Amino acid sequence: MNEMLLDIKNLRLSFFTPAGEVKALNDVSVKLEKGDVLGIVGESGSGKSVTAYSIMGLTAHPGRIVGGTIEFNGHRIHELSEKEMRKIRGNEVSIIFQDPMTSLNPVYTIGNQITEVILLHTDKNKRQAKERAVELLQLVGINEPEKRLRQYPHQLSGGMRQRVMIAIALACEPKLLIADEPTTALDVTIQAQILELMVELKKKIGMSIIMITHDLGIVANMCEKIAVMYGGKIVEYGSVNEIFYNPRHEYTKGLLGSIPKLYEKERTKLVAIEGTPVDMLNPPAGCPFAPRCASCMKICLREMPDYIKVEESHYSACWLPAKEKAMQGGAVV
């Protein structure tokens, strides 16, 4: 097993809005080993992005960590001051966002926006930073880099802008790259290119990636480990094979079941998951997925399930295994 780069334990995060406390993250725990690609999957509002932003200390106002710990590369993130966080952002951990069209400042050139982060975290002077920027553009597969440096964001296509975002993110050779739905806003063909690029770069530079997405296809191709989130909680965690071939949580099963598969017979119905997402202002006391679960039991509505170890590194937060054990008359562990 590799060294642990990121270790989040029991993270609880809430947004204190005028309407009340929105409990966005409800006891989230996840680990990331060096060199791994971790996929965080879930619907909108499940807390995927919130988790990622909290690693970088980018939680938007009025959000706040109310419990738990985040350890990254030896730093105790949840305890760091804003000043200390700034040294890490863009430097040891970077992020690329979903919409490349709006993520770049329209009134400054590409070159300006890339060299900005280089000048901030390294000792390079302007000339050296510009050279590095050219290098980076070549690295991400943009041709005529010198010309591009002088251009403005609106002169580039969506795919190119996302490549620029990756270049900015990689400028200081971070240990961890967080990709928040990086291809959702792009065409399918460009999508494939960007993902390929990311895998290539990961091998070249040796960084770890957290891939946040709702697209199981992407996750299947890229990730070593998967964390499935629902209602502010990680409901299942395991390796790619374990999750895809042996899903234990009802939600995971539902997700996998709702994908149309190429090999299925034509007339098979698409199975949607019934019900509506959780109201985070008043999250239920028990399992967040309970109201939509076909196998929901009375205890599921009342108490939050513990993590049941399915295999060595495969966990699921569900009461069903407990039921089986109970039926067998034994104690539950």
Add this chain to the structure above:
Amino acid sequence: MLKNASKLSFQPDVSDFLPAGNEEKQSLVVMRESVGFWKDGVRRFKKNKVAMFSLFVIILIMLFAFIAPAFYPYSYEQQIRGSEALDPFEYSTEELALKESGESVFPHILGTDNHGRDIMVRLMMGSRISLLVGIVASILVFLIGSLYGSISGFLGGKVDIAMMQIVDIIYTVPDILVIILLMVSLKYPLQSLAENIEGFEWINTVGIGLISIFIVFSLLYWVGMSRIVRSQILTLKEQEFVTAAKALGASRKRIIGKHLLTNCMGTLIVTTTLQIPSAIFTETFLSFIGIGVAAPMPSLGSMASTAIGGISSYPHRLLAPALMISVIILSFNLLGDGLRDAFDPKLKN
């Protein structure tokens, strides 16, 4: 990652593992009630204290301007001999004599001007003029602008381009200059119309100054409204539900009427409301520089203008209309802002 193992380690309660019924599940699903557009907006508006307060103030002012003069013992053009230039609540020698002989004389709450006219009632009438101008002008702007804008937007194509080109030109013309010119020169043709041609005598009753202002507004100020209406129509034309309605067989008229207008209404109401204070401002400005409504009809602007000369001796003559104008304009602005917060769906959070 295993916690709370102690909870289950001894006697597992088998009933816990019974399947949960649907009602139990549903009780946890809270759906927020969906309210209609208008009800929702009114509800939001009522919550806005500032907007509600301005609405209240406006109602008060309307009572003051339209109802109060009926009960006030003095009239606005009435010049009382011997009562010139009285201070607030001061009585002239004649009035004091009357009081002594047992008659009750209503005090001049804000005093009188140099011609012996009660200032309070002139303030009321001036406010009435301002409010009238504001409301009528806004309605005119709304009607002309909406008509022009919706025709242009709905027809589209070359007609639209041509119509908007005209709007562009009118927009570029500096309005204040044209207004001033028109105000100065419209007096005479209107007057001769009133005197010489049958059926136009009402011009004199309403007042030439007022009519000029209305004409001026109708000629120039509708362009802003037409642009807004046109862009609303254009956006809505594209939207899905028009296609849906067409698919259901709705006729073109029905499409415009029901679907497009209901959605535009919010923005239109807000824009029209905000047009009122700007119209009042213009009227006050014109009267101030001397080309608004004509004497003896009082206007808050002209009252302020005449009072400047006596600012050190009679500051109240200036402060009263000045404050009145500010309150009227401010209240309408706040009302418009409140309406926008309540009814403009784009801002819904």
Add this chain to the structure above:
Amino acid sequence: MAKYIIKRIGISVLTIWIVSTLTFFLMYMVPGGPFMSEKTPSAATLEALNEKYGLDQPKLTQYKNYVEKYLHGDMGPSMKQRGRDVKDIISTGFKVSARVGGMSIFVAVMLGIPLGSIAALNRGKWIDSIIMLISTTGIAVPSFVVCTVLMLIFSVKLDLLPTYGLTSWKHYVMPVMALSFYPTAYISRLMRAGMLEVLGQDYIRTAKSKGLAMNRVLFKHALRNAVLPVVTYLGPLLAYTLTGSFVVEKIFTVPGLGNEFISSIINRDYTMIMGTTIFLAILIVTMNFLVDIIYKIVDPRITLK
């Protein structure tokens, strides 16, 4: 870009032509001529005056003469101020108004932008509410109300500043304050709204994610974008300052163009009215045009398309 410029020049010229023609014909709708407001001169004098100013000729001929003269830069003599040419009156008056107006615009921009930014950054807190309250009042209260309140406080009660004329720096204080009140309020609102919108944009999040300190994010990334709506306002700002000057100059007896214009209207000094209207129209239309061009240069999204 070039096509746009040509089109705009075309519309501007058309507008100026419309305004000047309108001015001409409206002036002549007024019966009685310019000499009626004084004690009626004798018939012979009237005839001589009419001839001198060309008022006895048919309207269209007068119009032609007028257009010709103007294209040569000759605005004719003032009908009421004997011996002075309209052009002279306008240029002396304009120098004064430009000074006062220029100062107010400067004050408005220098105050409005920081006030609006501070309000946006402290959204919801008390300083935001105070700034918003002041700016809402500022845009609602008409300029002459501001003038009179200022006069009351500083001249009548405190006796600190003079009420008329323009000879010392003290004379500038109240007119500039009065004239800049509305624009400052308006600009601070624009700035606040712009800043709030910008702060919610994705590229601000990107900037933060790079590890930039908050003031870098604000001054470099946010401000440049948030200030764009203020740039578009510069055109209307100028128009407002011009018309606001009518009132302010009248109240504080400032010998500027606004004051002259108002007087010429009341006195029906035709040549003066026409000259001033056309001058002001050209000024406003040109400024609007320039501001549009500047905006297109400042926002790279538009120029380079």
